[in-house]
Amino acid sequence: MSENLNIQQIRADFPILNEVINGKPLVYFDNAATTQKPRQVLDALLGYYEHSNANIHRGIHHLAEKATSEFEATRRRIQEFLNARLSEEIIFTYGTTDSINLVAQTYGRAFLKAGDEVIISTMEHHSNIVPWQMVCEETGAVLRVIPINDEGELLMDEYENMLSERTKFVSVVHVSNALGTINPVAEIIQKAHAVGAKVLIDGAQATAHIDLDVQALDCDFYTFSLHKLYGPTGMGTLYGKKELLDAMPPYRGGGEMIKEVTFEKTTYNELPYKFEAGTPNIADVVAAKAAFDYVDTLGKPHIAAYEHELLTYATDALQDIDGLRIVGQAKQKVSVVSFVMEGIHHQDIGVLLDQQGIAVRTGHHCTQPLMQRFGIAGTTRASFAVYNTTEEIDRLVQGLHKVKKMLG
Amino acid sequence: MQINEIQDELIEDFSLFDEWESKYEYIIDMGKQLAPLNEAYKTEENIIKGCQSRVWLHAYIEDDVLKFEADSDAIIVKGLVSMLVKVLSGHKPEEIAQADLYFMERIGLHQHLAQTRSNGLASMVKQMKTYGLAYQSINQ
Incomplete structure (x- = not known):
């Protein structure tokens, strides 16, 4: 056909x-819950364990270098896939939910204060509602919700009326998981920026279907999960503009995310490692590259x-x-x-x-x-x-x- | 009839069906035949919330035996609920608390009991046994 x-x-x-x-x-x-995985991804996953497995970044031996280079190759692949400016703007997470929590708990807690407003929409997944409710409760910020029409489309006039100098953050879904609606995210971002608000786009349902260019969109954050894109489970991405990621405090503490540790004071590593504490999900990250290759080969x-x-x-x-x-x-x-x-x-x-x-x-x-x-x-x-x-x-x-x- | 006799009878009934359609039509039928639960008992207290469907369970003691009435908003779950009521209702609390419910597995419906989050059936079984335990200790 x-x-x-x-x-x-x-x-x-x-x-x-x-x-x-x-x-x-x-x-x-x-498929909106999770897509199946092609042989190419399965082979990459098994191949990693058969030929490359080692802990990454700090090892001196051959396999550690090989695993590190495959791991970082996926990061550059994602940079290319999203057309991000820099590879350190790509943070590996466990998935979309994890990415949104990261932004809410770091950017949100650091920069939101009482009376500020956070805008989401009626068609958000719980994972783009609850993290903002939590941070609003903590900071005294107010959560506002863009209504929709009976067809399941955002009421953009209402959104515009909601925007003001109080608006500090807008977090909306690119594609609704329950309805399939594609939201006019470029317009949402541009209008939010006009009042000085930052914007996160939840791309969980979009990446498998829609061509992406985060620089053209000019979103501040974009997030998605690999398992909805023919890739492995337990692995996702947070894209963030470098200047914002730099300004945000770290999220989880531990290995990998530090520069130097003493009991008196710890200094933190640079991007993207600042947000990647502990041994990451190396195998799935490595295998994920095959998913991007698969999708791009089909076009x-x-x-x-x-x-x-x-x-x-x-x-x-x-x-x-x-x-x-x-x-x-x-x-x-x-x-x-x-x-x-x-x-x-x-x-x-x-x-x-x-x-x-x-x-x-x-x-x-x-x-x-x-x-x-x-x-x-x-x-x-x-x-x-x-x-x-x-x-x-x-x-x-x-x-x-x-x-x-x-x-x- | 004892709890296990009723279970064996249900297993026997279901052994007649070769096709999934007849099996599920029978369950749907049982759901339809289950006497509607009095609206007064469809309270927040009696509700067993699943992720998708809801089950209401009302328990009371009559003539020293524990009786159950139940309902659900989904018809297949209601049919399964009706089977659980048929097996457990009208027995002594201690018999209910100690019952080994094997019929679901033998009929090949155990996946419905495993779906704890979606239909609340597993929680319902637990709740029925908890009532058994509670009334058993009251009786003692």
């Missing part, structure tokens, strides 16, 4: 797609175009099901379809689809305030990756007809 991608060949790169679940071939539509514009075909196909097919309502109909969306079915609990849908070998996510998707905004307890969410097919979407549709029949 795709002009530029050979989907069957791509599928062959992902061994897990051959799994048989409850007697049926797996249909994996839970993100090609991936995005194909996923858009899947989204359109799924949206049309699902809307034809009687009693099914799609939640989140933004004009700009990635390949996520969230829906509710009249009179049927989302958990029942999830259980019965699972019996048919179809993996979807059901529930509130860690966005309870967003669900409250729509007056629902949760949705069923199908999210597509580059290895999914229209035939699989047909199976989802048949599966849902069966669910309806059984629960009707």
Whole structure:
């Protein structure tokens, strides 16, 4: 179906797609939670342990140097992927949640004070709500929330009205995990900067689908997780502008992040090591490079175009099901379809689809305030990756007809 | 009937189903047949919160036995809840506290008990046994 991608060949790169679940071939539509990993990433992970494993940075022997150089190669790869100005602006974290906590606990605690305002949006994941609530409680800053319309788009007028000299930080999601909405982040950033506020973009759901250039966006922080980008779990990135990262106090104390330690006083290491205390997740960082290479070889514009075909196909097919309502109909969306079915609990849908070998996510998707905004307890969410097919979407549709029949 | 006799009967019932559809249709049916829980008992106190669905459990003593009434907002969980009520309700508190619930695993539904965060069923079993223990000590 795709002009530029050979989907069957791509599928062959992902061994897990051959799994048989409850007697049926797996249909994996839970990609917004985590994507599957191609052979190239798995090989890199195993290859690291077989040929390079050693602790990094301070070792003098061959393997320590090899592991260090592979580890740092990923950092430069990410710099390139995000088009960051400097490689030390790339901090390795455990994931998006960890990155946001880092910024809230360091930048937030150091620079926010009583009466300052932090702006988030209604469609934030809990991981971009709770860290800010914590720091607001501690500093006396006030949390404000950009509302959305019924389609699941931010009300930009309301956002503009909210901005003032009190606004010190804006932290919004690039792409909504529950709805798929792509937010106008460039405009959000530019307007925040106009009042002197700093901006963090939560890119967890964006990096697998959207081409990124943090310098063009001019965001102050950008964060994402590798496991949603065909890479390993337990590894993420925080991009931050050097001058901000330099001004921020360290987060965790320990090895690697120090320059010199005495019992009287410790001086801290330079960027990026200042924020990387302890032995990092070396193997996953090394393997992550293969994920970026994989995505870039396919070409993100090609991936995005194909996923858009899947989204359109799924949206049309699902809307034809009687009693099914799609939640989140933004004009700009990635390949996520969230829906509710009249009179049927989302958990029942999830259980019965699972019996048919179809993996979807059901529930509130860690966005309870967003669900409250729509007056629902949760949705069923199908999210597509580059290895999914229209035939699989047909199976989802048949599966849902069966669910309806059984629960009707 | 004793707790284990009821469990064995359920295992027997389920052994008739070859296909997942019939198995789940049976569970859904049991969910539909479960007598609705009086709204008065759907309180914050009686709620067992799962990440996705909610279960309400009401317990009381009648004629020296512990009885349960329950409900859920999701129908499959409700069917499973109805099975747990069928197995455990109406027995002496000490029998409930000590019951070994093996039927879920034998029927092949143990994954639902393992999903602690999503449906609250495992917490419900724990709660039923806690009621058993509590009333057992009151009786003594």
